[in-house]
Amino acid sequence: MRGTPTCNHEKFMPKVSLKTDSLAFCLLGAAHAVAAVRTGTALPQALSQIFSKNIAPPQARGAIQDISYRTMRQLGRAEALLALMTQKSPEPALLHALLCCALALISSPQEQAGDAPYNSFTVVDQAVTAAASDLSIAHAKGMVNAVLRRFLRERDALLQDVLRDPVAHWNYPAWWIDSIKSAYPHDWQAILAAGNALPPLTLRVNCRKTTAAAYMQTLALHAMAATQVGPVAVRLAQPVPVSQIPGFDQGLVSVQDAAAQFAATLLDVQDGMRVLDACAAPGGKTGHILECADVELLALDSDARRLPRIAENLQRLQLDATLQVGDAGSREWWDGQAFDRILADVPCTASGIVRRHPDIRWLRRKGDAVQLASQSRQILDNLWQMLRPDGKLLFVTCSLWPQESEAQAAAFAVRNQAIRLSAPGQLLPTANTEYDHDGLFYALFQKAITAIT
Numbered sequence: 001m002r003g004t005p006t007c008n009h010e011k012f013m014p015k016v017s018l019k020t021d022s023l024a025f026c027l028l029g030a031a032h033a034v035a036a037v038r039t040g041t042a043l044p045q046a047l048s049q050i051f052s053k054n055i056a057p058p059q060a061r062g063a064i065q066d067i068s069y070r071t072m073r074q075l076g077r078a079e080a081l082l083a084l085m086t087q088k089s090p091e092p093a094l095l096h097a098l099l100c101c102a103l104a105l106i107s108s109p110q111e112q113a114g115d116a117p118y119n120s121f122t123v124v125d126q127a128v129t130a131a132a133s134d135l136s137i138a139h140a141k142g143m144v145n146a147v148l149r150r151f152l153r154e155r156d157a158l159l160q161d162v163l164r165d166p167v168a169h170w171n172y173p174a175w176w177i178d179s180i181k182s183a184y185p186h187d188w189q190a191i192l193a194a195g196n197a198l199p200p201l202t203l204r205v206n207c208r209k210t211t212a213a214a215y216m217q218t219l220a221l222h223a224m225a226a227t228q229v230g231p232v233a234v235r236l237a238q239p240v241p242v243s244q245i246p247g248f249d250q251g252l253v254s255v256q257d258a259a260a261q262f263a264a265t266l267l268d269v270q271d272g273m274r275v276l277d278a279c280a281a282p283g284g285k286t287g288h289i290l291e292c293a294d295v296e297l298l299a300l301d302s303d304a305r306r307l308p309r310i311a312e313n314l315q316r317l318q319l320d321a322t323l324q325v326g327d328a329g330s331r332e333w334w335d336g337q338a339f340d341r342i343l344a345d346v347p348c349t350a351s352g353i354v355r356r357h358p359d360i361r362w363l364r365r366k367g368d369a370v371q372l373a374s375q376s377r378q379i380l381d382n383l384w385q386m387l388r389p390d391g392k393l394l395f396v397t398c399s400l401w402p403q404e405s406e407a408q409a410a411a412f413a414v415r416n417q418a419i420r421l422s423a424p425g426q427l428l429p430t431a432n433t434e435y436d437h438d439g440l441f442y443a444l445f446q447k448a449i450t451a452i453t
């Protein structure tokens with residue numbers, strides 16, 4: 001992959017007026033977001049910066065988001081095609097990103113199957129209009145036209161050529177593909193494919209208010225097709241905004257992946273227990289624990305900006321916890337009273353949830369897992385001191401990298417003489433009719449009754 005040119009991607013302000021309901025406007029908005037990701041900004045953050053300028057109406061925001069997410073899932077192929085058709089990397093980065101967005105749309109497998117959301121000739125025409133509307137890239141509108149039209153003319157030969165490159169074929173960086181291959185020699189292709197699939201909308205039914213069976217009937221009354229995929233997990237056939245989910249505002253259900261719903265059950269909480277949710281924001285698992293039992297729960301997170309998200313979630317569910325800002329790797333916030341249960345959903349590379357966050361693969365670096373594993377080692381060792389004898393600690397990551405997950409768990413057990421109880425271990429991301437969940441890791445530890453801390 002060639003070097004990424006730089007640009008001021010925050011200036012999404014077409015110089016020549018573009019209709020905000022045009023594809024050209026949305027392509028340009030998406031190009032700004034994609035250029036921002038290529039210089040290290042997470043896609044949700046890049047999009048919210050673009051939307052904060054208030055020039056994109058709601059419908060355009062949906063299309064800008066859709067094109068940017070599609071491009072993230074197809075960036076390897078788009079960049080390889082661009083490299084094949086140009087002698088040097090198009091500059092500035094906005095131009096490069098605009099071409100990638102257009103190529104991602106017109107070279108997608110859906111396009112080949114005749115099932116694409118955007119007509120190829122319209123995409124080319126609108127990409128040229130988008131280029132012409134921005135002074136920083138208007139000079140290159142002829143080149144945009146030439147590259148994209150060449151792709152349409154020579155599509156089969158160009159695709160055949162680039163798809164020999166694993167990065168173009170799988171749409172992940174080469175180091176990512178190699179790491180998955182080496183960790184999962186039998187499943188690597190299925191894992192990479194699952195990470196490129198569109199994620200389902202899975203709900204967790206609040207067992208304090210209703211049952212999964214009753215909620216399935218509620219959905220049927222609203223003509224919403226769904227499948228029960230766990231004890232309280234219900235997957236909608238068609239994702240919808242939360243405002244359209246029956247009973248969401250009343251706390252009947254929460255949005256939560258089916259694998260993430262294992263946490264509260266594994267933690268085995270009972271009424272009256274003192275529970276620590278050590279890396280709690282935005283509070284998905286906090287809410288589930290409180291739905292399962294009447295416990296005294298401390299929800300800790302080191303990021304003060306994320307605590308209000310926990311408060312909002314608990315308010316909607318009408319549940320209570322003590323919220324505190326603090327570093328789970330230190331003792332500063334601890335009152336010295338041991339916990340019966342500790343959930344350690346530690347910060348990690350998030351490599352198991354790339355189908356929901358397709359930008360992660362382009363943002364992460366190979367060394368990130370080692371650095372994050374060292375941080376979570378400190379968190380786990382520190383939290384272990386706060387667990388009462390006979391108490392349980394559940395270690396969770398949403399990573400696929402063994403050094404953050406299984407290797408960490410095994411080393412932790414040895415260091416702390418922890419009893420390892422039965423837990424799923426590494427759950428691979430899976431999308432089929434029976435199972436449909438992200439890639440999470442679970443290890444459950446118990447402290448010996450005689451343990452000296």
Ligand SMILES: C[S@@+](CC[C@H](N)C(=O)[O-])C[C@H]1O[C@@H](n2cnc3c(N)ncnc32)[C@H](O)[C@@H]1O
Nearest residue numbers: 279281282283284285301302303327328345347
């Ligand atoms: C994987 S997310 C937790 C998701 C959450 N448990 C849920 O189910 O909604 C990890 C969280 O850990 C927090 N975090 C990172 N480092 C931390 C630390 N040293 N101490 C406490 N929280 C930390 C992050 O701010 C982030 O909110």
